[in-house]
Amino acid sequence: MYRYNDFDTAFLAERNAQFRAQVERRIDGSLTEDEFRPLRLMNGLYLQLHAYMLRVAIPYGTLRSAQMRQLAMIADKWDKGYGHFTTRQNIQYNWPKLPDVPDILDALGEVQLHAIQTSGNTIRNVTADHFAGAAADEIADPRPVAELLRQWSTDHPEFQFLPRKFKFAVTGSPNDRAVTRAHDIGVRMIRNDKGDPGYEVLVGGGLGRTPMIGKVIRDFLPPEDLLPYMEAIVSTYNTLGRRDNKYKARIKITVHENGLDTFRDKVEARFAEVKPHFSGVDQEILREIEAHFAPPAFRNAPTEAYEAERDANPAFRAWADTNLSDHRAEGYAIVTVSLKKHGDTPGDATSDQMRVLADIAERYAHDELRISHEQNVILPHVHVSDLPAIYAALRGADLATANVGLISDIIACPGMDYCALATARSIPVAQEIATRFEELKLEHDVGPLKLKISGCINACGHHHVGHIGILGLDRAGVENYQITLGGDGTEEAAIGQRTGPGFAYDEITDAIERIVRAYLEHREGPDETFLMAYRRLGLDPFKAALYDDAKGKAHAA
Amino acid sequence: MPRAFTPKVVTANALLEGDVVYLTEDNRWTRDLAEAELLTDEAVAEERLLDASRRQSEIVGAYLADMSAGTNGPAPTHFREDFRRTGPSNYHHGKQADALSEG
Ligand code: SF4
Secondary structure (H helix, E strand, O other), rough: OOOOHHHHHHHHHHHHHHHHHHHHHHHHOOHHHHHHHHHHOOOOOEEEEOOOOOEEOOOOEEEHHHHHHHHHHHHHOOEEEEEEEEEEEEEEOOOOOHHHHHHHHHHHHHOOOOOHHHHOOOOOOOOOOOOOOOOOOOOOOOHHHHHHHHHHHHOHHOOOOOOOOOOOEEOOOOOOOOOOOHHEEEEEEEEEEOEEEEEEEEOOOOOOOOOOOOOEEEEEEEEEHHHHHHHHHHHHHHOOOOOHHHHOOOOOHHHHOOHHHHHHHHHHHHHHHHHHHOOOOHHHHHHHHHHHHOOOOOOOOOOOOHHHHHHHHHHHHHHHHHHEEEEOOOOOOEEEEEEOOOOOOOEEEEEHHHHHHHHHHHHHHHEEEEEOOOOOOEEEEEEEHHHHHHHHHHOOOOOOOOOOOOOOOOEOOOOEEEEEOOOOOHHHHHHHHHHHHHHHHHHHOOOOOOEEEEEEOOOOHHHHHHOEEEEEEOOOEEEEEEEOOOOEEOOOOOOOOOOOEEEEOOOHHHHHHHHHHOOOOOOOOOOOOOHHHHHHHOOOOHHHHHHHHHHHEEEEE | OOHHHHOOOEEEEEEOOOOOEEOOOOOOOOOOHHOOEEOOOOHHHHHHHHHOOOOOOOOEEEEEEEEEEEOOEEEEEOHHHHHHHHOOOOOOOHHHHHHHHHH
């Protein structure tokens, strides 16, 4: 895992010292809020509905146990004993007090974490496949590339005032778990017909007000051109992107308005200019970074203990069936720890849970943890013989919910319970839907189904790419929830289609149940997933279930 | 014809804690909406907001929020202000908890 060098450490210490002085000047009245606001945002400090919120970047979602323990310590010492993991693989603290924030940032710095560029019109935390370095289907570990992009983009002088925020995602696997097609730039590590490694570069994806699927701007970029090409794209956007209207400022609109071909021509022209300035140092740095991500020493051990526990313990078996994924090393598994216990807040972990996860990672999982954009925690490298002990430890911390990939494994943004931009709540909607399906004991029959909820059009909850998406709106002073169906965040990315009029807060759970029951009625069999059935059937049967019966009609807003 | 003025309170977030505060008649910042001054005259409301906004070392982002005259002081007319007054719905944090401890 990447560790800071002296330069990184010194840079961070200096930034934190600067911010400490800025906070002091704000508190003693020498800075107004107008002057202070951009400074605090540069350091990840937002002001939300009920309190400040500090957003801490977790680069490509990767944490060591010591870092997780420090996150827990911060939650206890300066917050309310928990943290919220986000769809950008970040952690947010919902209750920090302004005078404490400099101390929090110093505590983060002790474990090589920070909150820089988690806000503002800059290049944000670079996200990556949460199974990086572990997945059986992986071509290459995307994290060295993500780390290179992180180093290049952090404090990049040209890119501190972009037209709008800018998000990168990287995957090294053909099965896209990083939603690269919904990012400003998506980088897919691929091999060409000759077997040479390179990158497919996607540009102009994004959700929000105008959702768009990223387009291929280069189908094969040689490895040594990566940084110059990224520099060319962001630089082209920086001059071409609109600054007159913030709703048209993201690169997706720049690409859309200029056309992909025109945009590509400009990028290629810029690329020709910048390429000579890259002497190859970036490639040397990448080699060094790659050394930090050498795979752990996997062990060769018997797996009988795992099989025996599966036979003996049905609860363990159910958990293993939903929460494990294929690992590239024999005898190993990837564990997804669900932060979606039915009725709890999606993505929240208490400080105790963070410490348990850190202990498990240290003891059994090569000291590695990942945060997924689906707001769960991953133990990427686990030998299956350790699974019974891990499961027992997770159970003890209320972390053994067996629902990964099922309807209760909901992505939900903070919504109007915390977020100042929200138009409706999302957390209680997620809580109620998860609780409903737990009561119905239906979700294992239903099978894979991704439900995603956003509390406003900004779409932090990725609702557009949910198989079922829910968008909370304010309709004439009342919360109203719009449903979309058929979204997909994978390599076959698609934007969901609106079903029709939205539903009131107290009707949305019933509406979701009607959709799911319609699916069960119409599917060809358990092998036809919700998404497959939707693709075969289209919206009609689901619309009928939502709106046709008298109850549905009476409730339609 | 002038349109009817919806009564308002001046509200903001406290500078240090970030929590929701309201302006009282005697120019204090209170955490309790019931204590807030209900402003029924548009010109007065604008003036109160202007004065409040100058108190930069106490608060952040003052604005006028719509209210109606309730039995127990100003009452929010929109759910957003209702949540600001109470705290989040998923945990007993924020004002709903503070009210108890101050109780
Ligand atoms: S989608 Fe809207 S409500 Fe949800 S976190 Fe993003 S900005 Fe806030």
